[in-house]
């Protein structure tokens with residue numbers, strides 16, 4: 001799934017140190033871009049429900065807000081730190097790593 | 107089709123679990139209780155807890171003889187809780203520092219609540235203190251999941267020069283903070299969003315810091331009032347994650363940015379992030395508590411801590427606001443130390459300095475959390 005930009009924010013957690021970045025495909029290595037596009041495909045990202053929280057609020061859990069922008073659409077999801085879906089978990093961890101790297105290098 | 111994320115709830119109706127837990131054989135009963143515990147962890151919702159209160163109560167592991175009982179587990183870097191037992195109450199220290207920190211910090215937190223506030227563990231009914239260390243890999247967080255404490259190892263998976271966090275058991279106030287989320291869950295049940303959520307965070311920071319001060323036997327003026335001292339690595343320009351003495355000044359780093367906490371109502375942060383800024387606006391009541399404790403002098407847990415604990419236990423409720431917290435701690439100070447006492451004045455001054463004027467009457471007594479919820483349910487409030 002092609003995208004033009006991904007906006008990522010992780011807030012909350014005990015430390016509440018905000019991790020945030022705007023990722024463009026050109027920021028990523030070929031391998032990372034492929035992995036990300038595959039994940040978005042497998043999740044059918046534009047059709048995911050906006051709220052992917054587990055129903056109750058656990059103190060000090062992370063809150064993630066992810067907006068994927070493409071030529072013809074954009075979609076935002078809000079997830080908490082305990083998604084029960086492994087693919088979502090994979091996406092959150094990948095984006096968090098990429099965002100951290102971008103924060104450090106900018 | 108949406109996948110089913112919670113098979114236990116879906117396969118076994120709750121009334122069946124309840125029936126098994128009441129009438130089953132001992133093995134069936136144990137299995138049901140284990141399942142209830144899973145449900146409890148997944149759905150620690152107030153409504154759920156209210157309707158199955160007796161059941162949840164029976165699923166909570168409790169200490170024998172009302173004594174301190176800790177069980178520290180090693181999650182072995184996986185996300186399955188609680189993991190393998192690493193140290194039980196009375197066992198010799200482990201070779202693993204995270205296990206010992208969780209054990210010792212849990213013990214000091216228990217002692218503060220028991221000896222100073224007369225509380226019998228987290229639920230006031232001898233709840234066993236369960237904690238898991240080494241949760242997942244690269245997990246830069248700690249949390250209370252409704253039944254136990256969970257600690258990650260920071261970003262140990264990254265090269266040393268990229269790490270921001272050490273292991274989350276490293277600061278005892280983090281342990282006190284997480285256990286206090288448990289106390290709040292059983293008492294005021296402050297909803298984890300906006301002002302009530304910031305008060306929930308505030309209470310955890312207050313008693314987290316008091317656990318550290320109690321361990322070090324420091325007076326209010328000697329304490330550092332830093333939350334998470336030692337948690338950030340040398341790669342970060344900061345002394346901790348929050349400061350109750352100087353909210354907004356805990357860290358200022360070229361990569362991570364600046365500590366976003368305000369110290370006054372005029373700087374209150376409206377945001378959708380962080381459940382409506384629960385870890386941000388807690389700076390305001392945190393600073394009021396610091397100023398109150400400093401004015402009272404001596405050990406902060408003796409007077410200011412006593413007032414805040416009593417308010418958390420008896421006065422605050424699910425949707426309390428900062429103003430109500432100010433009024434109710436002021437009222438509590440009057441009840442514990444006398445109307446117009448120096449202690450009550452200190453509370454008033456503390457809140458005034460962050461922009462909150464306590465009402466002179468001290469606020470009329472509020473119905474407690476449960477009563478209020480019931481009244482709301484039947485349309486009487």
Ligand SMILES: [Zn+2]
Nearest residue numbers: 059060307310
């Ligand atoms: Zn917290």
Ligand SMILES: [Zn+2]
Nearest residue numbers: 110111112116
């Ligand atoms: Zn389900």
